[in-house]
Amino acid sequence: MMGMRVATVKALMILVAVFIICASGGLVLSPTAAEEVPLVPAVYVFGDSTMDVGNNMYLGNFPLPYPPFPYGIDFTGPGPNGRFSNGYNMADSISKLLGFDMSPPPFLSLTPETSGEILKGLGGVNYASGGSGILDTTHNASLPLSKQVEYFAATKANMTEESGGNSTDIDALLSKSLFLISDGGNDMLVFYVNNPLGDAQPFYDDLVSNYTKYVKTLYGLGARRFGVIDVPPIGCVPVLRAKLLPWGENNCLLLANHLAGGFNEKLSGAMAELAASLPGMKYSVGSSYKLVLNFTGPPEAAGFNNVNSACCGGGNLGGQAICSSPNTTYCDNRDDHLFWDGLHCTQAASNKGAKAIYDAPLEEGFAAPINFKQLLLGDQPTSVSH
Ligand SMILES: *[C@@H]1O[C@H](CO)[C@@H](O)[C@H](O)[C@H]1NC(C)=O
Ligand SMILES: *[C@@H]1O[C@H](CO)[C@@H](O)[C@H](O)[C@H]1NC(C)=O
Ligand SMILES: *[C@@H]1O[C@H](CO)[C@@H](O)[C@H](O)[C@H]1NC(C)=O
Ligand SMILES: *[C@@H]1O[C@H](CO)[C@@H](O)[C@H](O)[C@H]1NC(C)=O
Ligand SMILES: *[C@@H]1O[C@H](CO)[C@@H](O)[C@H](O)[C@H]1NC(C)=O
Ligand SMILES: *[C@@H]1O[C@H](CO)[C@@H](O)[C@H](O)[C@H]1NC(C)=O
Numbered sequence: 001m002m003g004m005r006v007a008t009v010k011a012l013m014i015l016v017a018v019f020i021i022c023a024s025g026g027l028v029l030s031p032t033a034a035e036e037v038p039l040v041p042a043v044y045v046f047g048d049s050t051m052d053v054g055n056n057m058y059l060g061n062f063p064l065p066y067p068p069f070p071y072g073i074d075f076t077g078p079g080p081n082g083r084f085s086n087g088y089n090m091a092d093s094i095s096k097l098l099g100f101d102m103s104p105p106p107f108l109s110l111t112p113e114t115s116g117e118i119l120k121g122l123g124g125v126n127y128a129s130g131g132s133g134i135l136d137t138t139h140n141a142s143l144p145l146s147k148q149v150e151y152f153a154a155t156k157a158n159m160t161e162e163s164g165g166n167s168t169d170i171d172a173l174l175s176k177s178l179f180l181i182s183d184g185g186n187d188m189l190v191f192y193v194n195n196p197l198g199d200a201q202p203f204y205d206d207l208v209s210n211y212t213k214y215v216k217t218l219y220g221l222g223a224r225r226f227g228v229i230d231v232p233p234i235g236c237v238p239v240l241r242a243k244l245l246p247w248g249e250n251n252c253l254l255l256a257n258h259l260a261g262g263f264n265e266k267l268s269g270a271m272a273e274l275a276a277s278l279p280g281m282k283y284s285v286g287s288s289y290k291l292v293l294n295f296t297g298p299p300e301a302a303g304f305n306n307v308n309s310a311c312c313g314g315g316n317l318g319g320q321a322i323c324s325s326p327n328t329t330y331c332d333n334r335d336d337h338l339f340w341d342g343l344h345c346t347q348a349a350s351n352k353g354a355k356a357i358y359d360a361p362l363e364e365g366f367a368a369p370i371n372f373k374q375l376l377l378g379d380q381p382t383s384v385s386h
Pocket of ligand 3: 166167168169
């Protein structure tokens with residue numbers, strides 16, 4: 001990796017990977033959408049830049065708005081919006097499929113005035129932070145998963161207080177809500193950049209033991225339905241493709257993809273073990289890995305015309321200059337691109353991927369052991385109570 005420029009490495013660390021997938025036209029909300037009752041009481045979102053809807057803007061380590069224009073160029077909601085996308089991101093795409101307008105708001109933006117419904121267990125909160133890792137050491141300027149889980153515990157404490165110290169009703173709502181987690185891409189990138197040929201087993205062990213701990217903590221706080229998104233094939237991102245001779249599947253960097261794939265296997269195994277030991281826990285693993293491999297296959301199959309270069313950036317494959325630095329440019333045909341910048345997918349890709357994770361037939365392999373729709377609709381203990 002000696003050729004990798006400092007700026008690019010920094011981008012890797014800060015922007016955080018896991019650009020995922022998603023569902024364009026598929027999720028058109030009907031004109032009466034605003035009056036529709038969402039499928040679940042709330043969505044609680046944890047993760048990295050694939051999910052962040054603005055927390056990093058409040059951290060003080062980053063300029064505001066962050067990331068700057070042209071991020072958000074296609075965003076139709078209120079700005080600045082803090083998303084690492086040209087428009088909406090994966091947290092939004094999934095929330096929309098459940099009947100919400102977009103992702104729940106960033107935790108760090110909340111005030112007593114905007115927390116009323118949230119403290120009644122409705123709508124949810126987004127704790128995700130661009131740069132976040134499963135390991136605290138992965139990028140210490142953002143909110144690691146550990147901190148995000150602590151913040152959820154604080155939210156839960158306030159919810160309980162709000163209901164007079166009795167959490168029974170809140171727990172009933174939480175048990176039906178979606179706990180959405182997408183993290184690990186940054187851990188992979190940092191490990192790969194520092195140590196491309198290193199022994200990954202101890203690294204996987206740390207990741208999985210910490211992940212397991214966080215899922216158990218959330219379970220202890222009332223979470224029951226976990227929608228986990230695995231790590232994408234990081235060797236397919238333009239910043240890595242641009243730097244090395246591509247080889248292997250779909251012209252991505254095979255070693256980097258294998259690093260991610262090895263973690264995903266362990267993650268799936270850990271989730272299955274947790275579900276076997278925690279009564280009432282259900283989960284689905286949505287596979288950003290399989291989605292990105294699918295999208296980077298013959299483009300005509302997935303509907304993107306460009307699956308290897310960044311729409312916004314510069315240099316080889318748009319992966320050698322950071323999107324929004326003064327000398328970079330962006331494309332007009334953003335919906336034809338899988339990648340918005342050197343690390344993150346476009347809004348169109350988020351929408352397409354979310355749709356696949358949500359309700360594609362299981363044999364297509366985009367979610368296992370059930371898809372998100374089955375996770376949220378199957379075996380409803382009682383009807384959604386709002
Ligand atoms: C974060 O990491 C940087 C560089 O690795 C280090 O200088 C700094 O002390 C760390 N900050 C914290 C709060 O750990
Ligand atoms: C919880 O309530 C305290 C006191 O009202 C407030 O300062 C804090 O911001 C709230 N935290 C959350 C997570 O709602
Ligand atoms: C807590 O609330 C539930 C449901 O409203 C109620 O059935 C239960 O008796 C309450 N528990 C206590 C200790 O007040
Ligand atoms: C979490 O990761 C750290 C390394 O960052 C490791 O020391 C620790 O043992 C891991 N496991 C748990 C359960 O914290
Ligand atoms: C992508 O998935 C779709 C749906 O399963 C399938 O029809 C298509 O052949 C896949 N394309 C590749 C390149 O894997
Ligand atoms: C942008 O281009 C100018 C002039 O070519 C150059 O001096 C400057 O270093 C470039 N900035 C970046 C961030 O690449």
